[in-house]
Amino acid sequence: xxxxxxxxxxxxxxxxxxxxxxxxxxxxxxxxxxxxxxxxxxxxxxxxxxxxxxxxxxxxxxxxxxxxxxxxxxxxxxxxxxxxxxxxxxxxxxxxxxxxxxxxxxxxxxxxxxxxxxxxxxxxxxxxxxxxxxxxxxxxxxxxxxxxxxxxxxxxxxxxxxxxxxxxxxxxxxxxxxxxxxxxxxxxxxxxxxxxxxxxxxxxxxxxxxxxxxxxxxxxxxxxxxxxxxxxxxxxxxxxxxxxxxxxxxxxxxxxxxxxxxxxxxxxxxxxxxxxxxxxxxxxxxxxxxxxxxxxxxxxxxxxxxxxxxxxxxxxxxxxxxxxxxxxxxxxxxxxxxxxxxxxxxxxxxxxxxxxxxxxxxxxxxxxxxxxxxxxxxxxxxxxxxxxxxxxxxxxxxxxxxxxxxxxxxxxxxxxxxxxxxxxxxxxxxxxxxxxxxxxxxxxxxxxxxxxxxxxxxxxxxxxxxxxxxxxxxxxxxxxxxxxxxxxxxxxxxxxxxxxxxxxxxxxxxxxxxxxxxxxxxxxxxx
Numbered sequence: 064x065x066x067x068x069x070x071x072x073x074x075x076x077x078x079x080x081x082x083x084x085x086x087x088x089x090x091x092x093x094x095x096x097x098x099x100x101x102x103x104x105x106x107x108x109x110x111x112x113x114x115x116x117x118x119x120x121x122x123x124x125x126x127x128x129x130x131x132x133x134x135x136x137x138x139x140x141x142x143x144x145x146x147x148x149x150x151x152x153x154x155x156x157x158x159x160x161x162x163x164x165x166x167x168x169x170x171x172x173x174x175x176x177x178x179x180x181x182x183x184x185x186x187x188x189x190x191x192x193x194x195x196x197x198x199x200x201x202x203x204x205x206x207x208x209x210x211x212x213x214x215x216x217x218x219x220x221x222x223x224x225x226x227x228x229x230x231x232x233x234x235x236x237x238x239x240x241x242x243x244x245x246x247x248x249x250x251x252x253x254x255x256x257x258x259x260x261x262x263x264x265x266x267x268x269x270x271x272x273x274x275x276x277x278x279x280x281x282x283x284x285x286x287x288x289x290x291x292x293x294x295x296x297x298x299x300x301x302x303x304x305x306x307x308x309x310x311x312x313x314x315x316x317x318x319x320x321x322x323x324x325x326x327x328x329x330x331x332x333x334x335x336x337x338x339x340x341x342x343x344x345x346x347x348x349x350x351x352x353x354x355x356x357x358x359x360x361x362x363x364x365x366x367x368x369x370x371x372x373x374x375x376x377x378x379x380x381x382x383x384x385x386x387x388x389x390x391x392x393x394x395x396x397x398x399x400x401x402x403x404x405x406x407x408x409x410x411x412x413x414x415x416x417x418x419x420x421x422x423x424x425x426x427x428x429x430x431x432x433x434x435x436x437x438x439x440x441x442x443x444x445x446x447x448x449x450x451x452x453x454x455x456x457x458x459x460x461x462x463x464x465x466x467x468x469x470x471x472x473x474x475x476x477x478x479x480x481x482x483x484x485x486x487x488x489x490x491x492x493x494x495x496x497x498x499x500x501x502x503x504x505x506x507x508x509x510x511x512x513x514x515x516x517x518x519x520x521x522x523x524x525x526x527x528x529x530x531x532x533x534x535x536x537x538x539x540x541x542x543x544x545x546x547x548x549x550x551x552x553x554x555x556x557x558x559x560x561x562x563x564x565x566x567x568x569x570x571x572x573x574x575x576x577x578x579x580x581x582x583x584x585x586x587x588x589x590x
Contacts, residue, residue: 064091064469064503080348082340083333084512085521087350091469092357092437092505093365102356103346105536111352114535115528119342121147121303125542126400132542133301134308134527135338138331138520147303159298159313160328166278166298167319167327170239171210178272179236187216187229188317189255190243192388194280195219197310198243198317200385201330204378204519207447208322215321218259221251226258235266240277243314245306247279247286250551260291280313305542307388308527326516333520341528351525354507355532358437361505362533363407367435372415375442375461376514382441383415386526393530393541400540409537418442418461429468430500438506440465441522445513462508471502561585 068074068090078090106112117124121131136145136152144151169175173182188198199217202209209215216229240259244252263276270291278296279287287297298313310318311331319327341351361367370390372383394410415421418440429436442461446454477498481491511518534541557578560567566579 064093064505065471067095068469080350080353082350083336083521084515084518085350085525086510087354088508088510089353089357091465092360092507093503094357094360098360099347099353099356102360103352105359106346106352106356106532109536109538111532111535112346115342115531118531119145119338121145121152125303125305125540127540127543127545130542131303132305132308133303134305134311135335137304137311138334138338138524140332140335147301152301152303155301159300160324162298163313163316163319163327164324166296167316167324170320171213171323175239176275177236177238178267178269178275181237183239184212184237185214185216185233186239186241186317186320187218187233187259188241188243189218189226189252189259190241190280190314191219191221191249191251193306193309194243194245194249194252194314196381196385196388197307198315200381201310201315201318201519201523202321203381204514205318205322205326205330205516206378208326208516210321210323213321215317217317218255219251221254223258226255230259230262235263235276238263238276241280241317241320242277242290242292243280245282245300245302245304245309247281247283247290250554256290278316280316306544307392310523322516329516330520333515333517333522334524335520336517337521337524337528341524351528352532354525355529355536357505357507358411358529358533359536361435361437362409362411365435366408367411367437368408369412369414369434369436371429371436371438372413373418373421373438373440373461373464374415375418375440375457376446377417377419378447378514379441380417383413386415387413389526390530392544392547394534394537394539395546396537396539396541399538401538405537405539407537409539410533415439418464419457422460422464426464429504430471435504438468438504440506440508442508442510443512443514444510447513465506465508467500467502468504468506469502471500471504472498474499 075088075090079086079088114124118132119135121133123129123131125132131147133145133147133152137156139145139153144153170183176182188195195217202215218226218229242252242256264270273291274293274296277292278298279292280298281287282299282302284294284297288294298316300309300312300314304312311334315327341349346352358370372386374382390413391410396409397405399405428434429438440461442458474495477495478491481494481498531541560578561581562585563582566582567575
């Protein structure tokens, strides 16, 4: 890449794209004028454009579950109808958005009060997976827009410390619980929800008070009512909304509560604008298409089996966690749509963290490790909190890292640096191998004006469509998650064995041994 930049002073201009308040620079990639046309030809051969039209039109492209994939309809800001089985779903979507507005406005204004007449001060979202990661990431990313005095908490882990630590600092009469589960049968979520219910009733004493302190985000009216939640306080969504794509739906209610419905709709607008860009832009200037193809390039042609996302903004600390589910649950598949074994590696392992801290932790591997790790750097031109030189120092570090990964350090450069430090010749030769950096490490840099709801919506949609492009090229269904189900099914079998009266022999020796050790310990502790 050093040579490519030296030979072409216009490389940055040719290999970067501006979209609204985003600038995406992919010039620091192992690509030439020949590479991109070949990758775009691959996309044409795999009919990415046709598959995108099917998705946006409501065709049941989730073939294993026979469902449409229409998270894009949730953020459709146009007058265009979207049909599922011949029915326009937009009126129902707008109805739910209006209900979310009325409810969030009431809570934020203090007119929705608890059973003692006090306004809500704490909101606890109880969910898991997409019902947790999306709202948690967005509310943290948009923290500067949150209403002072209204605190957001997220409980997902069924290990008891999560719910216990959250409840420990709350008052029942000013706490609102948002129970997020499409089926309202999710084991972990319902376990935490019942614990919250018991905690609340221990203070309130009257089950009628539940109606003022619990709302549900679900499709299962009967189960919600059985729990004790007034169905008038159930916000619905639909089976064509996948969990990891659901923050745009009623699952986003905690976001609306945190930042207000106007800001939530700005988030939808930013995503919609990226949807339009993905559908209408020329392939050569289509951001999701190009970033998806670059991911294919490294995953399948360079055997780069991991991929790092490095935000240089503290408020985006949860973005890598969110993208892990989006990418790895979508494309971590080993069979094609037709049920055949895939012939190439599919979804890479996605990881990352806040770049400023990562530089002093895992960046060593990025620079001098034996693995090739393509990276995404994200950084704001302006932040909400930049006292003194913080912003400039942050940007200097981030941009320097992208250059260092690309350029590396040659033997001559290492020798000159050591000699300039006044080291003896034998010491220079001894240390020089440790100072070498191979360089040629690819990175994408995404600069954005400021992390507004609209910008964040566009960023999330950019990554969603990137994942979609790769799934189409690999000929896999990115919208089911069969691999998640096996562990759930086995857990239902293991659970009663952990409290049984005798040891189990129903599993392999390791699993039997572990179950029986827990069973004996648990039995002894109850005596």
